[in-house]
Amino acid sequence: MSAIQIQSVSKVIKGKKIIDSLSLEVHKGEVFGLLGPNGAGKTTTIRMIVGLISMTEGDIKIAGSSIKTDFEKAISRIGAIIENPEMYKFLSGYQNLLHFSRMSKGISKKKIEEVVELVGLKNRIHEKVKTYSLGMRQRLGLAQCLLHDPDVLILDEPTNGLDPAGIREIRDHLRMLAREKNMAIIVSSHLLSEMEMMCDRIGIIQQGKLLNVQSVQEFVQSTNPIFELEVEPKEKAITILKHSYPEGKVEEKEKAVTILIEKKEIPNIVKKLVEKNVHIYGIKEKRRTLEESFLELTTNGEGSKYDQVSTK
């Protein structure tokens, strides 16, 4: 059974469909990234998973329990940070953790200390939260959601406002938790490079719809790689290439010509160009980054271009 099951969930606010029959499953031991431009519905989706926002239609199940009808049971399996982890600033970090531990069953003092140790706040835990840096608050937020040994972690923009070291730290923590504690983790972000390093699978959400779910590797590599040919004269090469590979999306760049093609076609291309007396100075394979894939997907309305490319 999947740790999280989102079953055709919709949310209508003032007659406007914010989320449109979204379905998704996240498994144990997996870090799932929810990716999308601002206002696409990431935060709404995440808040629906933790019951902060009600659903208009559909249901969400956490380890089999519905967040709608069996809230207390479902939510007890979840640990979450929603946006910045806002804590009670006038209390110490430890008092904050105590405060939240009183709201779940069976959290011992020992467990609190264990979690504090895990996130590396041991030295400062008895100081007031208002003296903490953003990174430390984020770590305290992480501690807060690990207190009750959840099966599911949900983090909304966990790296927001963190410096590179802080981002790396969070990333390592998440990977470790997914691997060692077999948690299902959902992370939302609009930082693509981040997601690429952190997640196993990625779902792209736009205008309230889930466009596409794929593993990160697939996502980056699913399409034919682009090859950059440094050739001279360019015009001649373009004519030849366009003639031989009409589907190849041949484009002229500043110093080179790019073509979208399978790798095994490269020797043929070289042969053809050499035969026609075109000088080849170099051929480079360019992997598309997640960012390029993402932009391609989201700027072409409903991902039509992506579908076209990937089904080819």
Added chain:
Amino acid sequence: MIKLVQNELIKIFYRVGTYVMIGLLLLMVLITGGFMKYQESQTLDANQQSWKNELSVQNEQLKKDLAEMKGHAPKDQIEYLEKQIAINEYRIQNNLSPNENYSMWDFVADASPFIEFAGLFTIIIAAGIVASEFNWGTIKLLLIRPISRKKILISKYITVILFALFMLFVLFSFATFVGAVLFGVPDQSSPYLLYTDGKVIEQPIVVYLITTFLLKYVNTIMLATMAFMISAVFRNNSLAIGLSLFLMLMGSQITRMIAIKYDWAKYLLFANTDLMQYIEGTPIVEGMTMTFSVTMLIIYFILFQALAHYVFQKRDVAA
């Protein structure tokens, strides 16, 4: 539930503001005590013996005033005069001097107006207890615990009531303490003379004081409940404080004004919050009884609670 209330109390008592409020309350009692002590030293009675004569002279004057006023003065003024005359007569008949030394209990009675301030501070707490969580952003962490929203709201309300009782207790015990230190504990306290239904009744002063404190506090509890409701519905601290304070200061006056012309004023909240009107004085609208007011208060209470719960449980926490 106990743990939830514990959480809420911690959040109140770990903030400096709470201690400022308690400090202010204690300071006001202390200053009043000092002032009373000063006044007492200025007017040491020279006429301990002649009080009976004085009271009868005063009564004759009062009766004259009363005769003149009858017919055109407002009702409550006439009743005040009647009450004074009746009490004075009772004193003369039963040999109860009004010039007993000013004691601890008299001071506690004089400190009872500060209940309004204890009330004000309670309202501030009630107004903030839900709205602050939204302001701080902590509501998001609070509502994703395995506890229903209903329980969270109930625990917050219980905390408000506990805080209200705490403030009342602080005020009463501190006033008693200051009174005892400055004015001494009387060997035998003189009874309080209560005037109801045209009769004078003797009541032990401690009983009278405790009733006064508790009944006056009903007003506060109702206002705090209202502030709590506004806090939960609008998530706005200042609105809850402002509106509740305005009604606390002006509510009964506005109600009184409406009551002059319209009978339905008796259904308004503030016609019923002052339960002292049934013990001393007269009801705002004729024909109102203690039972009626208590029923009205319960109805308002349920209304406020229902509203707070409905909105709080339905609310999408989006920001």
